Amino acid sequence: MNKVEHIGIAVTDIHVAGNIYETLLNTSVYKTETVKSEGVLTAFLQTGPNKIELLQALNDDSPIARFIAKKGEGIHHIAFEVDDIVAEMHRLKSEGFVLLNDEPKQGADNKLVCFVHPKSANGVLIELCQGIESRD
């Protein structure tokens, strides 16, 4: 695990939240992206080396919709950058962590991602991210 790649925040309206975080961080949303496979619309902001990913549900089946229904808006996950997501998935699995996908899957912002169940990490949903351009 190299560093925190982004912090994911579940929001009901990505435009309202985007304006709030642009003012708060004194920066602009640099990318919005729909990830249909995840049922999410995302918006990214960067301040220094840190990224914030705002996430709005595309439909009621979205994990974001279920999260907000249960817990309201707020921090949804912490994503870590890894060099080799397959190797990290094997390592975590061998250490007994519960992975939510068996293969890396397409994430936002040009990443391959995998999620670790919150029950494996003291109630925190963890995302592993590998930049697609860094794959050989």
Ligand SMILES: CC[C@H](C(=O)O)C(=O)SCCNC(=O)CCNC(=O)[C@H](O)C(C)(C)COP(=O)(O)OP(=O)(O)OC[C@H]1O[C@@H](n2cnc3c(N)ncnc32)[C@H](O)[C@@H]1OP(=O)(O)O
């Ligand atoms: C990929 C695009 C983008 C990117 O960065 O590239 C993203 O980050 S997309 C983010 C959205 N996608 C995901 O979150 C995929 C992984 N998530 C899941 O598979 C589910 O959301 C899961 C399994 C974490 C929860 O599923 P579900 O909500 O259907 O189940 P429960 O409501 O029964 O939850 C089980 C248990 O976990 C607690 N929970 C749920 N979500 C979270 C969370 N984000 N953080 C912490 N805890 C969470 C929930 O409260 C239940 O606990 P319990 O004690 O039983 O109430």
Ligand SMILES: [Co+2]
């Ligand atoms: Co994320």
